Amino acid sequence: LFIMYMAGNTISIFPAMMVCMMGWRPLQALMSLSASEYKPTLSSRRALQGLVFLVGNGLGLALALYKCQAMGLLPTRPSDWLAFVAPPQRMEFTGGGLIL
Amino acid sequence: RQQYVGKLKFASLEASQGSKKLIVATEKNVVAALNSRSGEILWRHVDKGTPEGAIDAMLIHGQDAVTVSNAGRILRSWETNIGGLNWETSLDTGSFQVASLVGLQDLVKYVAVLKKAAISLHYLSNGHQKWVEHLPESENTQYQLVYSHGTGVIHVLGIVPQSHLNVLTFSVEDGEITKQMRIEAPWLRSLPGTCGVVGEAVLACVDAGSRSLYVCSLETEQEMKQIPLESLELEFADDFQPSVLATQPSATGASRTQFFLQLSPSRFSLLQYKHGLLSHLRDFQQAALVSFATTGEKTVAAVLTCRSELKPGSSEDPHVGSTLEGSRKQETLTCSNQTYNINLYLVETGQRLLDTTITFTLEQSDAKPQQLYIQVFLKKDDSVGYRALVQTEDHMLLFLQQPGKLVWSREESLAEVVSLEMVDLPLTGAQAELEGEFGKKADGLLGMFLKRLSSQLILLQASTAHLWKMFYDARKPRSQIKNEINIDNLARDEFNLQKMMVMVTASGKLFGIESSSGTILWKQYLRNVRPGSSFKLMVQRTTAHFPHPPQCTLLVKDKESKMSFLYVFNPIFGKRSQVAPPVLKRPILQTLLLPIMDQDYAKVLLLIDDEYKVTPFPATKNVLRQLEEIAHSIYFYLVDAEQGKLSGFRLKKDLTTEESWEVVIPTEVQRIVTAKGKRSNEHVHSQGRVMGDRSVLYKSLNPNLLAVVTESTDTHHERTFIGIYLIDGVTGRIIHSSVQKKAKGPVHIVHSENWVVYQYWNTKARRNEFTVLELYEGTEQYNATAFSSLDRPILPQVLQQSYIFPSAISAMEATITERGITSRHLLIGLPSGAILSLPKALLDPRRPEIPTEQSREENLIPYSPDVQIHAERFINYNQTISRMRGIYTAPSGLESTCLVVAYGLDIYQTRVYPSKQFDVLKDDYDYVLISSVLFGLVFATMITKRLAQVKLLNRAWR
DSSP states (O other): OOOHHHHHHHOHHHHHHHHHHHHHHHHHHHHHHHHTTSSSSHHHHHHHHHHHHHHHHHHHHHHHHHHHHHHHHHHHHSSGGGGGGOEEEEEOOOEEEEEE | OOOOOOOOOEEOOOSSOOOOOEEEEESSSSSEEEEETHHHHHEEOOOSSGGGGGGEEEETTTEEEEEEEEETTEEEETTTOOEEEEEEEEEEOOOOEEEEEEEEEEEEEEEEEESSSSEEEEEEEOOOOEEEEEEETTOOEEEEEEESSSOOHHHHEEEETTEEEEEEEEEEOOOOEEEEEEEETOOOTOTTTTTTTTTTTEEEEEEETEEEEEEEESOOOOEEEEGGGGGTTOOTTTTOOOEEEEEOOOOSSSSOOOOEEEEEETEEEEEEEEETTEEEEEEEEEEEEEEEEETTTTTEEEEEEOOOSSTHHHHHOHHHHHTTTTTTTEEEESOOOOEEEEEEEETTOOOOOTTTEEEEEOSOOOOOOEEEEEEEEEEESSSSSEEEEEETTTHHHHHHHTTTEEEEEEEEEGGGGGEEEEOOOOOOOHHHHHHHHHHHOOOHHHHHHHHHHHHHHHHHHHHHHHHHHHHHHHHHHHGOOOOOOOOOOOOOOOOOEEEEEEEEEETTTEEETTTOOOOOOOOOOTOOTTOOOOOEEEEEEESSSTTTOOEEEEEEOOHHHHHEEEEEEEETTTBBBBSOEEEESSEEEEEEEEEEEEEEEEEEEEEEEEBBBEEEEEHHHEEEEEEEEHGGGEEEEEEETTTTTTEEEETTSSBEEEEEEEEEEEEEEEEEEEEEOOOOOOOOOOOOEEESSSSSSEOOOOOOOEEEEEEEEEOOOOOOOOEHHHEEEOOOEEEEEEEETTTEEEEOOOOOOOEEEEEETTTTTEEEEEEEEEEESSSSSSSSSSSSSSOSSSSEEEEEEEEEEEEEEEEEEEEESSSSSSSEEEEETTOOOOOOOOEEEGGTTTTOSOHHHHHHHHTTTOOOOOOOOGGGGGGTTTOOTTTOOOOEEESSSTTTEHHHHHHHSSSEEEEETTTOTTTTTTTTOOOOHHHHHHHHHHHHHHHHHHHHHHHHHHHHOO
16 A cells, blocks of 8 residues: 555556556455355355455455546546547538628 | 749740740749740749739840839849849839830840830940930820830830820930920820831821821821721721731831731731832731741741631631621630631731641630740741740640641649639549449349449459559569559549649639649630639539539639629539539629538539529429528628628528628728638547646637638728637627737638637737637537537637747648548748648647646647747748749548648649658558568467477376
8 A cells, every 4th residue: 555655646657557456456356255255155254254355355446446546547537538529510501701 | 833924924935946945924923934845944033923023024135134024113134044133223213114125236235114204225234224314295295105226216206195296206325305296196096006116217007087097207207198098908897996016126127117907806917118108918817816026037927817617728718707797896706616827928028938837726625815926937948937836815825836736835824723622533443333332222132242243343353453554564664654644544542642623713714633743634714704703612512422423613703794603513524514503693692502412412502692592503302492491500691891791691491581690890990801711621529628637628619600800991000900800600799809909911810620820910019920819618518419609608718829920921721631630730831932831739829928737737838929930840842832822721531641732823732741640650660570570479379389289298198
């Protein structure tokens, strides 16, 4: 986390890799959880452990997303979608000019 | 680049067989020498385009060409071999009348310039003034002729209209008036044309009223002798001012005693006046043009006649003469089969010289010859040979050699292009076949399949043929391969970089020019176009709709009669279209090209006439129905510069209009100079600009916006101003108006996307300035899906900034590309003939004075008031364009590329890449390296795969 803070909000290859890792690890963990969950018999303790694991990983993911947001990697602003805005359709046609 | 000189005013051909030069002075204020073998320009001097540069006279003597320009202010002498200026002197003011060479005892040493009130004599060698004399009674006497023939005196002829002639005789040595005469001539109105000097200072004048010729010796006689022309059995045409055409072979000798008398527009007769006797040598009927030429001792007369079907080559056909009576009103005779003859006649006797006939046929265009210049030389066997320079009505120069061979021709009307459009070239036959397949309606599964198979087969055939041709060409040496472009193999290239330029010239001639090579592929002369007409060229159907031919429409409006007509043609082949344009009964004020199409994919053209009624073209039922549907959304705006009125009209369902708004700009204070809308084919890719804090500043892209420029009528440098109005064309709402004080035109303006750039002269700081206006809606878009001018509650924000530009400009245009992704550049034509490509980012009103974090994030350049001209931004290098009048830009098939045509006296075409060639691989792209690496890697993977398999196998065995 500290490293994440130190990495700052500039976009360069190392922070980007770190953020990727940060986002990817909780995801991986969650995937493995869902895979390993159904194999052993369910006990309430185990369920709690699982829940804590889930929340922790979720927090990690949220942190990664926040980091992305801080770095400006998430397309949340209208400016990010500007290239896809269709030009407005014109309703009137005009023409003319100086009298010939 | 192609260079032109313009319509000829004066021309001179050297009278020797080996000469290669042809000195011309044109109406475009150009003095130039043409190579008479190839028609190329040897040298060219371009004077100012205003009347200040107008060439009034040109005289040739030996290696010197003397020109008088700027209404007799400036006398210049040019060296004709290399085009250097020998000397230049400025003359006193006074309206220029005539100039002539003055010789003294077999030497031409002086040039005499006659003004309204004075005559001056200059040395030919250095231009110094020898003497200047005032002319007596210059208030009511119009001095119009100067004559000398090497006897040491100069005769100056002045006329008091309908009263008498004043003949002054000056001594060449000191300018003293040696004699003054007064000759009664109450019938005479003006001297040039009606009078000519023949023989040894004998004035011959013709009078239509009394049908007689008056002669009078300038040296001895006091009275004019009347010779009735009936005695020679010559008849005058009615309402025609007859004229006398005489020749003086050299300034030291006397004029020839023979002269032409023009009796009617197409009838000339060669007369002789010798020893007080007038005799008739020969009569030329049905002659279009006559000209004299001299070589050595021989003087010949050249007569251009129309070749008639009855008796080819004869000019004495009385039968044709009678048919001409009907067509007398036309200036010269019309020639039915466009074939002309030039014949030479010996002046002394009027005999026709044998073997001197040139027969030439003008192309299908109906232009008539206008001017004829003859270059005569003596051949080795002492017979006369000659070449002829003919200028036709459509400003085409033809240079003809003796057996009727055309040596070269020049299209000088291209020196004055008024309107220009670029049209895509058609697809090749195979491509068109494929397109046509998709265009047709489906007829069953099997039929479609078969059709597809057949078209693919044709494609295969074409590609093999192409490959074979490439292979064949590759074996030939490179010099032999000439990529000739003609109308048959005209096809669109891969990226649509070659286009057809359709040019309309002021003379009424249309040209189709292939853009990459500049070859003229077709030309068409509209003969009923009078000079000074206004043109508007529109592309109604592009080449995209294959089975239908492309269609262009030209609206021609006569300035005087106000009547207009439409000319519909195919822009690729130049043929007149089959479609009949509507007959226009009322003068057309403006046009509007709608994006709706009829069933033949032709865009609908609306013409609004002076009763504000609308005529659609084409006017099929389908179109009328569509029009009725969308009539409520069609608006016109008309800008009347004379009355200072802008008015908007709304189309009603019955194709009449009603006025919806009007803006009056008082003409006492300011006058409207230009009104500019946006280009209809412009695409804007980005709807806004991203700010430093990642919010969006939306552009105000009003397609109906109109930029109107006014100039103050008061031209005092303290009070002069220009005004800019941004007006919505639908509602008439003034979105922005600003007045630039102490500014003067001419204003050049570019209006595109959401910005307007205009340039003017700042009279206070005495410099050229740019001002840029940009319109933004703000960070919120009012209605993102549809734009309606009627529903715009908030006015856009206007940002503006000004810059200093170090040069005046002659033309300005913005680049345009297919999708509008590429950044825009301004193309600025400088008076030096260069075209500067200036990034629009340099003219950005958001350039901050103090750069901040955010502005740096936006890549804004900090504001600096001066825009510099970097020579590396010239897109035409040293191919300068003289007297540039306009720049035309057109998108190409590549997004990065924009085609540019600059026109003026010259025509120049190039491509520009405003954001570099981002969609094209670079020239130095290493295909070999990349592909070898790729293949190597594929190979390596295959080998390693094999090795890995072997290793796995081995391990499994263990």
